[in-house]
Amino acid sequence: MKFRSLAGIFTPEKPFTDPLRNQGSAFLEVDNWILSRFVTERLLPVVGFHPFPLNELMLMTAAVCRIKPTHILEWGTNIGVSARIFHETCAAFNIAAEIHSIDLPDHESHVEHPGQERGRLVRGIARVRLHQGDGLEVALSILAADPAACRPLFFLDGDHSYDSVYRELASIVTRVPSASVLVHDTFQQSVDSGYNTGPYRAVQDVLRSTGTGLQVVSQDLGLPGMMLLWKRR
Numbered sequence: 001m002k003f004r005s006l007a008g009i010f011t012p013e014k015p016f017t018d019p020l021r022n023q024g025s026a027f028l029e030v031d032n033w034i035l036s037r038f039v040t041e042r043l044l045p046v047v048g049f050h051p052f053p054l055n056e057l058m059l060m061t062a063a064v065c066r067i068k069p070t071h072i073l074e075w076g077t078n079i080g081v082s083a084r085i086f087h088e089t090c091a092a093f094n095i096a097a098e099i100h101s102i103d104l105p106d107h108e109s110h111v112e113h114p115g116q117e118r119g120r121l122v123r124g125i126a127r128v129r130l131h132q133g134d135g136l137e138v139a140l141s142i143l144a145a146d147p148a149a150c151r152p153l154f155f156l157d158g159d160h161s162y163d164s165v166y167r168e169l170a171s172i173v174t175r176v177p178s179a180s181v182l183v184h185d186t187f188q189q190s191v192d193s194g195y196n197t198g199p200y201r202a203v204q205d206v207l208r209s210t211g212t213g214l215q216v217v218s219q220d221l222g223l224p225g226m227m228l229l230w231k232r233r
């Protein structure tokens, strides 16, 4: 099947080749055209661009392709948009990661708790395992049960307060030195904007206080904002 797009004609069935470039360099570099085709052909029809705009879909995809994680540990699940993004990326680029998605138990009250809608977009996908509990605790217990050399990618998208993000990120970087971490809702802006800058400040404070060698890639053109903290191997 062929259809016309603004960019011309493309064939949806065409496989995706490895988008990594200059892997020996100190920087994260991808072929943005390959990722753009993946995002427009595979992701947008399934997940749209809310809550993750195009630039954040690109960063999530690039992170998975670069890190080639053995485990993706993400919270909160909510309806499963981010879990589905990770699944589609692993499937398209042949990355054999286990995907674990965690949300709070049904009896917990959280303003964003999805209730019966939890994980709707990933139901029936065997690669994605759904859990309930505190994201950090469940994720650490999953890794402890599987102590073989692992290369985990965390995605923090649960409670967006300063305290929660600080607690989660500080624990991860001290307890899982091989971890790379994506953090959502990290748009910086000025204090005057009235935006929640808790996640941004938490990331800065953790980087300062733990002195990690993590490199930071930010998508911060506007809300909601996303950061990748990764260690070149």
Ligand SMILES: C[S@@+](CC[C@H](N)C(=O)[O-])C[C@H]1O[C@@H](n2cnc3c(N)ncnc32)[C@H](O)[C@@H]1O
Pocket: 075, 076, 077, 078, 079, 080, 081, 082, 083, 102, 103, 104, 110, 112, 113, 114, 133, 134, 135, 136, 157, 158, 159
């Ligand atoms: C912004 S939504 C996440 C959106 C989701 N990543 C998606 O792509 O659809 C925040 C979710 O985090 C969950 N949550 C909040 N605190 C949590 C915690 N400590 N552990 C696990 N999930 C948490 C909430 O119940 C809510 O479903």
